[in-house]
Amino acid sequence: MDPKNVKSDLVLILDYGSQYTHLITRRIRSLSVFSLCISGTSSLSTITDLNPSVVILSGGPHSVHTPDSPSFPDGFLQWAHSNGVTVLGICYGLQLLVQRLGGDVRVGDKQEYGRMEICADKPSALFGPEKVGKRQVVWMSHGDEAVTLPDGFHVVARSDQGAVAAIENPSAKLYGLQYHPEVTHSEEGMETLQRFLFDVCGVGAGWKMEDVMEEEIKVIKETVGPDEHVICALSGGVDSTVAATLVHKAIGDRLHCVFVDNGLLRYKERERVMETFEKDLHLPVVCVDAVGQFLTKLKGVVDPETKRKIIGKEFICIFDAFAQELEGKLGKKPSYLVQGTLYPDVIESCPPPGTGRTHSHTIKSHHNVGGLPKDMKLKLIEPLKLLFKDEVRQLGRILDVPVAFLKRHPFPGPGLAVRVLGDVTEGNALDILRLVDEIFIQSIKDAGLYDSIWQAFAVFLPVRSVGVQGDQRTHSHVVALRAVTSQDGMTADWYYFEHKFLDDVSRKICNGVRGVNRVVQDITSKPPSTIEWE
Amino acid sequence: MDPKNVKSDLVLILDYGSQYTHLITRRIRSLSVFSLCISGTSSLSTIADLNPSVVILSGGPHSVHTPDSPSFPDGFLQWAQSNGVTVLGICYGLQLLVQRLGGDVRVGDKQEYGRMEICADKPSALFGPEKVGKRQVVWMSHGDEAVALPDGFHVVARSDQGAVAAIENPPAKLYGLQYHPEVTHTEDGMETLRRFLFDVCGVGAGWKMEDVMEEEIKVIKETVGPDEHVICALSGGVDSTVAATLVHKAIGDRLHCVFVDNGLLRYKERERVMETFEKDLHLPVVCVDAVNQFLTKLKGVVDPETKRKIIGKEFICIFDAFAQELEGKLGKKPSYLVQGTLYPDVIESCPPPGTGRTHSHTIKSHHNVGGLPKDMKLKLIEPLKLLFKDEVRQLGRILDVPVAFLRRHPFPGPGLAVRVLGDVTEGNALDILRQVDEIFIQSIKDAGLYDSIWQAFAVFLPVRSVGVQGDQRTHSHVVALRAVTSQDGMTADWYYFEHKFLDDVSRKICNGVRGVNRVVQDITSKPPSTIEWE
16 A cells, blocks of 8 residues: 555654654544654654645654754655644654744753643633533653744643643644653544644545555556466465455466464464364365475474574465465466565664664565575565554455454464473474363463453473372473563553452363473563563 | 370360361360370270269260260269269260160151251259240251150250250259350350359369460470480471470470471461571571472472372481481481370361271371381370360460461471472472462551461462563463462362452563463362362
8 A cells, every 4th residue: 555545634743753653643543644654863754755734743762952862854844834734743853843933942840640630720722612621531651841932823722730731832733842742641632633734724634444444455466467466375364364365356366375284383273273264254265285284394403593594484485485386376376475564664664863873764664484595586565564563453354354253362473482482393392282282271261361361371381380180189380471562562460350250260271281280371471581482 | 295194184085086076175274174085995994994074975976876986985874973973975975975875766756957946945954044945056967866864864945847956954963055166157056065064063274374384394304304405306387486486485495396397388387487497486497498308209290199108208318317417416316206196186087986997096196297217216295185276376376476477377298399289390490489479478467468368379280371571472381369258178178369459460460470360269168178178
């Protein structure tokens, strides 16, 4: 999908490194307004090429007084003015506006972090008459403060401490908020954003998933043409499945999918996902049984990074073989590879300014499948690359992908290889892990907790401990249970189950899985641990 | 302490294998009545020699119709009658009475297990007028039922299902309960026991710890005489400490104690226990630093049983050396060894009938320290061998042993060697474990939970997992936290901490202990796991 082809008003966010930038991009989408996020130091031509209706300057950890602090390019404000583009500065973004237009930003007498209260003292573009005199709870995170505003600007709200909280220059279409409206803690933030976008800027709510889907199908058809073939590796995850389903809807059976059973799948995973692919989605999928190949190569391997490399390499061999065989059947090579790249993957390819890292492209695509052979030379089709995860799920629903499938938790590429600590081929570690994991996940579903949890799984530990079962002493394995809640996988909190749930699951596992006599629960957040153990 | 020397009425329990037999023995003690427990198939002379005022026949898993079902000896009931001894049969014990006196016991129409309700239909010895017509909640566990009573017996209470719940033959001083009054779930059980013992049997509440202590001091003095010396190994635990303190009170500095630092102690354990011994208790204790000896022998050892053997053997060498050195100083060998044997240790030396095991002595003493050298030939002093654990603590309080010391949780003999899974000398496993354990235990104490928990500790796992700390990827160790509640250590439930407590402890450990990036909690009960991991 090319942003220029989107027939909807664009709100462009210039990213100055705030931890909330993804959030505001997503919040705007949730108002059915198309939004994109690019580096805050992008060139003027990059900005103008996208033809935004609104530009939002994000928050960030910098101070405008630091010599190399990031900023919008020269001529940006003049361009915005002459093209009727509205600009909103948030936190650091507000300070950028003030400073570059001749105002004065200084270290505030009082720092303002976290929950604060503000009040609008007169009706304004941002705050209607119903807000005047009424306290609003907001989320702030700033030390600097605008103390003198440039010509044409007015303060329209202040914090309890008297600091500037919101400013306006309506005739120049310039606005500023010294707090984060996109954060949940800013209770009326969405209301303010809504008013700003629809009433102040007059953008249309044209970003609808049905339209996005139709547009993308059109793009795929035009790109692939009437004769070319497309190849796709299905992992069993949501992204690749939705991407493949969309392409299949566009070009039919000129899409060729492969699902590889690497012997590292969950309990009955192969049967379950193949049933979804074939019976629910009617996708043309070849299932390759490569269990023997993978497990043979993994025998004796303990180091997790070595495991990953072996699995990745073996996958490429099998995928290459699949492509070769397909070429033999078709009489020509497939030209395109479907990739389930998402927008957060794209954004993360553009590190925010100030982090010391740079990027080589404004929007960079990259492979989900690492290191395809050089001679494959496949062009990419990335139909989801402007979508967030929940938008992908929304698209999946429109495409009739089963809801239970769309709600599945993330699963690592190497599969259970990173959940059997140590040698995956030792004893019956994989079988034990599958059974334990199944008991755990099924119990979570039975308790109605699955959708409240971001990710949950069992881990097989290379540890035996003493137990008593019946009148016998046992010396069996310990397994770990992991369940976390998270917004984006970047940070996560471990899930606090009820006592009875954990006690029941623990007993069910020890009674039902021979070879396990002790169950532990991971009670560490990310950071300091990661969600997965390896 | 010889039971014959106890100047208090004795209630003797004949054990038929019920899981609650220990409980009733202890419940009776808690009424300040002396109780003992011996095998239900003990000979008549064994019973008569103890001169009990009351005999209680315990419950058990047998049926009186099984050919070799255990029973009291021939002539027992005649002896009881002619000596004015009252007999109470509980569950299986009631059925024994009924069957051997010519009544009829059959498989009941309805089985009765768990919580039931009974009702007394007229005043009786067991149930006063205030109980008539009032429902009582009781705990039952029986399938057989008394359907025809022997001559002289009357039903005084029935269950909701009409089955016999309590019977009496007051002229013959014979009583029966078809439920367990000693179990907590039997809400009026203690009241019924009290009425039975004091009002029906007229026993005196003469079992007081102060008297027990004075009597035992007298016995120790008589046994040791004016010139002999006594040796004692202190483990840092409650039992050996109270035993040593009692002996010290009796014979002063002719007691010689040794405390061995085996390098497997908890954080600052050596300093803490030595301070208690020297400053609080003024015991004559030599501290032997044997850290290197133990750790050298344990290097590379992974198998838990091998660890135990090495530690036990090394301890004996050091103890023997201590005794040799003492002999050199005294000019003669010490004659006695103090052992902190408790009454449950004694009872367990007499396996209940029907288990297929037999015992060689009615009351058998055995070493807490396994396998002393044959040539030591020390006679034993076991001043606590008729006491339960909480009685030992009570005795300790009278002896001014610090309360915090008396409340310490159980700690395994091999120390942290069984809490570092794998080789204890690898890396800095022991140091990490000490720090983690200290954080965990101190947090429990700070939260006021220490006395609600039977045992709590950390375990070092030979497992590394991936974490993120700062902006770095880490590959550090996983530690496990274990906390259980229990009545006696035979079964245990894992402790359900509050969310905040666990989250705080987990963060404190990962932030405070270098080398740990993941914390798990053991959520398995005993059975199927044991409290300790090895």
